[in-house]
Amino acid sequence: MKSSFLKKHFTFVFFIVFLLFSFKASAQKVRPIKSDQGEVVTMHSDILKEDRRILIYAPKDSANSEKKYPVIYVLDADNHFAQMVEYSKYLSRQDVFVIPPLIVVGITNTDRNRDLTPSHSNVDYFGKSDTTANSPYKNSGGNEHFFQFIQKELMPYVSSNYKTQPYRIFAGHSFGALTTINCLINYPDMFDAYIAVSPSFWWDQKFLLKLADKKLKAGSTLSKTLFFSDGNEDSSSPGSPFHTDVLKFDSLLKKRNIKGLDFEYMTYPAESHMTVPIKSYYDGLRFIYHQWQLPPVSDEKLNPEIVMKHYKGLSQKFGYLILPDEAYFNDLAQWLVKKPATLNNGIKLLEMNTVNYPSSSRAFTALGAAYVVKGEKQNAIASYKKASELNPTSNEIKSRLKELQK
Amino acid sequence: MKSSFLKKHFTFVFFIVFLLFSFKASAQKVRPIKSDQGEVVTMHSDILKEDRRILIYAPKDSANSEKKYPVIYVLDADNHFAQMVEYSKYLSRQDVFVIPPLIVVGITNTDRNRDLTPSHSNVDYFGKSDTTANSPYKNSGGNEHFFQFIQKELMPYVSSNYKTQPYRIFAGHSFGALTTINCLINYPDMFDAYIAVSPSFWWDQKFLLKLADKKLKAGSTLSKTLFFSDGNEDSSSPGSPFHTDVLKFDSLLKKRNIKGLDFEYMTYPAESHMTVPIKSYYDGLRFIYHQWQLPPVSDEKLNPEIVMKHYKGLSQKFGYLILPDEAYFNDLAQWLVKKPATLNNGIKLLEMNTVNYPSSSRAFTALGAAYVVKGEKQNAIASYKKASELNPTSNEIKSRLKELQK
Numbered sequence: 001m002k003s004s005f006l007k008k009h010f011t012f013v014f015f016i017v018f019l020l021f022s023f024k025a026s027a028q029k030v031r032p033i034k035s036d037q038g039e040v041v042t043m044h045s046d047i048l049k050e051d052r053r054i055l056i057y058a059p060k061d062s063a064n065s066e067k068k069y070p071v072i073y074v075l076d077a078d079n080h081f082a083q084m085v086e087y088s089k090y091l092s093r094q095d096v097f098v099i100p101p102l103i104v105v106g107i108t109n110t111d112r113n114r115d116l117t118p119s120h121s122n123v124d125y126f127g128k129s130d131t132t133a134n135s136p137y138k139n140s141g142g143n144e145h146f147f148q149f150i151q152k153e154l155m156p157y158v159s160s161n162y163k164t165q166p167y168r169i170f171a172g173h174s175f176g177a178l179t180t181i182n183c184l185i186n187y188p189d190m191f192d193a194y195i196a197v198s199p200s201f202w203w204d205q206k207f208l209l210k211l212a213d214k215k216l217k218a219g220s221t222l223s224k225t226l227f228f229s230d231g232n233e234d235s236s237s238p239g240s241p242f243h244t245d246v247l248k249f250d251s252l253l254k255k256r257n258i259k260g261l262d263f264e265y266m267t268y269p270a271e272s273h274m275t276v277p278i279k280s281y282y283d284g285l286r287f288i289y290h291q292w293q294l295p296p297v298s299d300e301k302l303n304p305e306i307v308m309k310h311y312k313g314l315s316q317k318f319g320y321l322i323l324p325d326e327a328y329f330n331d332l333a334q335w336l337v338k339k340p341a342t343l344n345n346g347i348k349l350l351e352m353n354t355v356n357y358p359s360s361s362r363a364f365t366a367l368g369a370a371y372v373v374k375g376e377k378q379n380a381i382a383s384y385k386k387a388s389e390l391n392p393t394s395n396e397i398k399s400r401l402k403e404l405q406k
Numbered sequence: 407m408k409s410s411f412l413k414k415h416f417t418f419v420f421f422i423v424f425l426l427f428s429f430k431a432s433a434q435k436v437r438p439i440k441s442d443q444g445e446v447v448t449m450h451s452d453i454l455k456e457d458r459r460i461l462i463y464a465p466k467d468s469a470n471s472e473k474k475y476p477v478i479y480v481l482d483a484d485n486h487f488a489q490m491v492e493y494s495k496y497l498s499r500q501d502v503f504v505i506p507p508l509i510v511v512g513i514t515n516t517d518r519n520r521d522l523t524p525s526h527s528n529v530d531y532f533g534k535s536d537t538t539a540n541s542p543y544k545n546s547g548g549n550e551h552f553f554q555f556i557q558k559e560l561m562p563y564v565s566s567n568y569k570t571q572p573y574r575i576f577a578g579h580s581f582g583a584l585t586t587i588n589c590l591i592n593y594p595d596m597f598d599a600y601i602a603v604s605p606s607f608w609w610d611q612k613f614l615l616k617l618a619d620k621k622l623k624a625g626s627t628l629s630k631t632l633f634f635s636d637g638n639e640d641s642s643s644p645g646s647p648f649h650t651d652v653l654k655f656d657s658l659l660k661k662r663n664i665k666g667l668d669f670e671y672m673t674y675p676a677e678s679h680m681t682v683p684i685k686s687y688y689d690g691l692r693f694i695y696h697q698w699q700l701p702p703v704s705d706e707k708l709n710p711e712i713v714m715k716h717y718k719g720l721s722q723k724f725g726y727l728i729l730p731d732e733a734y735f736n737d738l739a740q741w742l743v744k745k746p747a748t749l750n751n752g753i754k755l756l757e758m759n760t761v762n763y764p765s766s767s768r769a770f771t772a773l774g775a776a777y778v779v780k781g782e783k784q785n786a787i788a789s790y791k792k793a794s795e796l797n798p799t800s801n802e803i804k805s806r807l808k809e810l811q812k
Contacts, residue, residue, distance in 0.1 A: 028450075040436070041435070055439060079496075082492055086489055090488075096678075098681060235702070270692075278688060
């Protein structure tokens with residue numbers, strides 16, 4: 001019966017089998033992309049008397065879980081947090097490495113016009129006053145309270161829950177930019193660097209320009225880094241003083257010649273008020289870290305003295321000990337070791353890595369391999385021995401050691 | 407006994423209760439950020455005889471699940487996919503809206519030097535030839551096969567699994583940029599627009615420059631959009647012709663005066679080979695969509711004729727029907743309706759939305775509300791009736807209708 005069934009229905013069965021196979025051939029495995037975008041922290045603020053939703057991304061270094069990172073605080077986080085995280089990730093990649101990896105703390109809004117304004121006013125951008133209970137600015141002027149929240153509640157939370165270095169950046173756009181500049185002027189101890197994108201200097205009859213004029217005294221000292229910018233805000237509202245105000249601030253800073261204040265102003269005529277943050281946050285990060293990369297030097301001249309001097313300078317500038325990145329200089333050294341003319345430069349960099357990272361098995365393994373290339377067998381053995389001590393479970397290191405000791 | 411226990415241990419119990427409360431006060435809710443980053447599709451390619459890992463992000467419109475989107479294909483996806491997704495998301499937000507939302511298809515590498523080179527060569531950037539089995543370029547020259555994979559396997563998969571419009575962009579960096587330009591020259595039907603970041607024209611004795619010189623004939627027609635760029639590649643290798651080659655390509659395009667070819671070249675002296683993609687992909691998208699936004703027009707002059715004419719132009723340029731975005735013009739109209747001087751402009755835009763989106767309950771509801779503002783009761787009733795027909799379960803619409811019919 002089975003056989004007769006098959007005979008009768010052969011074409012049909014064949015067709016089904018064919019379908020099954022062709023389905024299999026074109027089947028794809030589909031799964032969601034799981035990339036670390038950070039976490040949402042809902043914390044209660046006693047100072048602001050409300051819950052705040054904070055977005056926090058922290059870089060991870062699988063080879064060094066104790067590694068600490070500078071922190072960038074970003075306002076209007078629902079707009080700009082994701083982009084800032086992408087910059088932190090991409091720009092600190094080993095093959096890019098123009099900034100260190102950053103912890104990104106994004107503050108989302110509850111009452112934006114309250115928190116992100118330096119003074120109380122009921123007058124809008126067009127000069128129209130609204131003193132009714134419906135005024136969007138009825139609670140304005142909350143910067144002071146907001147700074148207290150950041151300093152006394154948010155920063156302690158971040159410091160105790162993440163591995164932070166004592167270098168902090170404050171980034172904001174529009175009212176957020178006003179807020180960062182107000183913070184620089186009134187609470188300069190809170191942050192080390194600032195990115196202020198299209199600050200709304202029009203607010204409250206140029207309140208902040210007046211404050212800057214009064215407080216930023218000629219020849220005074222303020223060791224901070226500040227990047228600020230604007231877009232083509234004027235073009236959509238002809239006659240608006242948006243750009244003029246930013247130019248005034250720039251010229252004030254130039255005139256006052258404040259010691260230690262490293263600042264840059266960029267204007268982006270092709271960008272609107274809503275697109276200008278993308279380029280500004282990028283250029284702002286690059287400006288804050290413009291000294292981060294090792295200055296160009298030929299492979300033949302590259303040596304630990306140059307590297308250590310550069311990182312000593314960075315440590316002084318950023319206020320905490322910054323060692324040459326182990327993985328970055330390991331890679332660079334591998335490249336040098338390959339060429340006979342720069343083999344010694346490579347070995348010296350690898351020796352530097354073992355001094356800077358004395359508990360890194362990887363550093364001693366790499367150095368051992370380089371000694372092998374140079375034919376320095378005893379040094380190679382010593383280096384592999386140390387690597388094996390630091391990572392006793394590695395059979396690979398043991399077998400290389402055995403090979404050398406034959 | 408209970409009581410004596412409490413008496414004895416009062417301080418201790420009090421302390422425990424205090425601890426519990428203070429813990430509660432500072433407790434935070436922490437959970438991972440879940441933002442849609444797209445999905446990973448592992449598909450087998452019969453043409454390349456291997457599995458390929460493809461990253462795909464598709465925008466979602468909760469109000470219109472049938473909405474279709476243009477597609478951007480990005481090479482070296484492990485480097486640039488995440489940034490492209492962020493651009494697609496941010497730049498198409500309703501309050502930014504300088505490009506349409508894009509489906510992003512990222513192609514990750516298996517053998518990069520094979521797939522992303524237009525010809526076979528064993529000579530590296532420094533002019534050194536390596537014909538051994540270890541040569542990184544031993545499989546080079548795979549562009550043809552790679553294009554077949556994209557055209558015959560990947561594109562059909564994307565078209566049948568995602569809601570796509572027939573407008574496709576091809577974006578690549580370095581060898582990837584070579585690949586996009588080779589595709590433009592040899593397979594112009596595959597894509598409509600190209601972003602070529604720092605093309606490695608040095609490859610195979612300027613193979614691609616020679617090809618362009620031969621194939622891009624003066625006065626011929628090629629209706630495509632091309633953005634290309636470079637960074638400061640020369641500065642780290644003095645005397646390298648990287649920048650000169652890109653300038654040569656630019657000057658070739660200018661001389662040949664190809665009809666329909668809309669191209670722009672940007673150079674970024676402050677960017678390195680690895681940072682230049684960030685700004686280039688941004689500026690490239692902005693260039694491809696430089697006509698996307700409605701040209702500036704005063705609120706008083708804004709009307710459906712201007713809007714429909716603009717979108718007719720966009721439909722012609724991009725080759726598929728593009729209607730004014732419902733939500734965007736709904737928002738704009740709400741703003742106009744608020745001011746007596748532009749109330750009629752607002753109503754006309756809302757009427758336009760009901761014509762363009764005849765099955766949108768939201769469009770008729772918004773129009774009904776605007777008629778109420780103007781005091782046109784009968785029109786308001788008709789509009790709310792239509793809205794209620796389209797969304798019979800909405801009690802809000804029903805109650806507004808009832809209110810009007812009193």
